[in-house]
Amino acid sequence: MQKQEVIVRARKLGGSLIVSIPKKIAKEKGIVEGEALKIEVRKVRKDWFGAFKGLTSFTKEDELDEHK
Numbered sequence: 001m002q003k004q005e006v007i008v009r010a011r012k013l014g015g016s017l018i019v020s021i022p023k024k025i026a027k028e029k030g031i032v033e034g035e036a037l038k039i040e041v042r043k044v045r046k047d048w049f050g051a052f053k054g055l056t057s058f059t060k061e062d063e064l065d066e067h068k
Contacts, residue, residue: 007044
């Protein structure tokens with residue numbers, strides 16, 4: 001069986017966290033309710049590229065006066 005990867009968000013339900021399998025993938029894989037599945041859990045690394053877009057260099061006015 002071919003491995004397929006999808007990124008989903010965890011949601012809280014009662015005292016547990018749940019994730020949903022998208023309908024398209026469930027249909028492609030023939031997954032039905034109540035079926036046992038093996039799931040590999042890995043956190044997705046956040047991509048910070050461009051997070052500080054437009055941030056300029058510090059100026060003399062940005063310095064704290066207390067540390068002089």
